[in-house]
Amino acid sequence: MGLLSSIFTLPLAPVRGVIWLSEVIQDQVEQQLRDPAAIRRELGEIDEAAAAGQLSDEERERAQQEVLNRMIRQPETPTRPSRRGERT
Numbered sequence: 403m404g405l406l407s408s409i410f411t412l413p414l415a416p417v418r419g420v421i422w423l424s425e426v427i428q429d430q431v432e433q434q435l436r437d438p439a440a441i442r443r444e445l446g447e448i449d450e451a452a453a454a455g456q457l458s459d460e461e462r463e464r465a466q467q468e469v470l471n472r473m474i475r476q477p478e479t480p481t482r483p484s485r486r487g488e489r490t
Contacts, residue, residue: 435472436472436473441469441472441473445466445469445470448462448465448466448469449462
């Protein structure tokens with residue numbers, strides 16, 4: 403990036419910062435959702451609720467399946483379009 407393009411894109415720096423921050427937050431949330439300890443805890447809570455009679459067998463199976471589906475879902479890798487003149 404040249405000096406002139408840096409000067410002209412300087413007003414966009416806060417926007418780029420917000421976009422970067424939102425990507426970092428999204429990555430952290432996805433990591434926490436796939437954390438094995440959190441998944442075990444959530445499955446345990448589902449089992450406890452079913453044992454206490456708060457969930458039917460069908461609701462319990464559905465809730466467990468949702469947790470397991472979330473665990474095995476592959477993270478989406480965003481494809482970033484290459485910019486002209488950008489070196490790889």
